[in-house]
Amino acid sequence: MDPTVSLAISEGVATVTLNRPDAANTMNLQFGRDLLAAARRCGSEGGVRAVVITGAGKAFCFGGDLGAMMMNEGDAREAYLRELTVDLHAAIVAFTRLEAPVIAAVNGTAAGAGVGLVAMADLAIAAEGAKFSLAYTGVGLTPDGSTSFFLPRLVGMKRAMELVLTNRPLTAAEALEWGLVNRIVPDAQLAAEAAALAAKLAAGPLHAFGHAKRLMRSSAALEAQLEDESRTIARQGASAEGAEGIGAFLGKRKPAFPK
Secondary structure: OOOOEEEEEEOOEEEEEEOOHHHOOOEOHHHHHHHHHHHHHHHHOOOOOEEEEEEOOOOOEOOEOHHHHHOOOOHHHHHHHHHHHHHHHHHHHHHHOOOOOEEEEEOOEEEOHHHHHHHHOOEEEEEOOOEEEOOOHHHOOOOOOOHHHHHHHHHOHHHHHHHHHHOOOEEHHHHHHHOOOOEEEOHHHHHHHHHHHHHHHHOOOHHHHHHHHHHHOOOOOHHHHHHHHHHHHHHHHOOHHHHHHHHHHHOOOOOOOOO
16 A cells, blocks of 8 residues: 655655545545654655655645544544644654755645644745645634644734634635745646755755754744854854855855765
8 A cells, every 4th residue: 555645865855745645635544654754754864955745636735534533433533633643743843853944845725734734844835726724613623733833923823813713715825925835836837846946955054954943943032042043153153064155155156065
């Protein structure tokens, strides 16, 4: 049986493909396990310097597999959802802790926890036909997949609350205006644009990216954050990446960061 999440690594870029196209890439228990395995492999596999997450077929990810949920009742359904979200959330934590930048390439509808995967990514490119919908409360459920954490931070509390309570969909253009994605490209160009961005990042300073990501996502008080910035830039400036980057700038050449 094909994995519900596939992983391919080439030239420093890991491509994570949500791979249940006949089920709109919805998440079941096996999906949660496979996504976690892919995230952990991205962190442990030597040479991964950028990650692209996208969906197979016409959808990015429709969120949880409601049919699979309904095969369980009462306590069994609660246990099912706990198991699914434990794996899903561990995968999200693993992706966010990567030094390598993570790019969401949104090739169709992202709903429910699919929006969470877009929100947790460092960068997001959407196809013109992409749409975004939380959908949770429409079926009597509540947010998961990091949506309640990242979404208010990206689009603001009022807008996030509107999406949660009304379940209205966002077009790709609205997602760009609200700050959920970085840019929009024609549907046919999405894969190529995501690959080009990933290749560019893969040639960059991996450890500098990782430290920058950590700093940008910190919730420390100002004084603690400033001390962290000072300590981090000092160490990075003394590193091989820092020496190469500064030397290349002064020498008016393109940097060749160590792999």
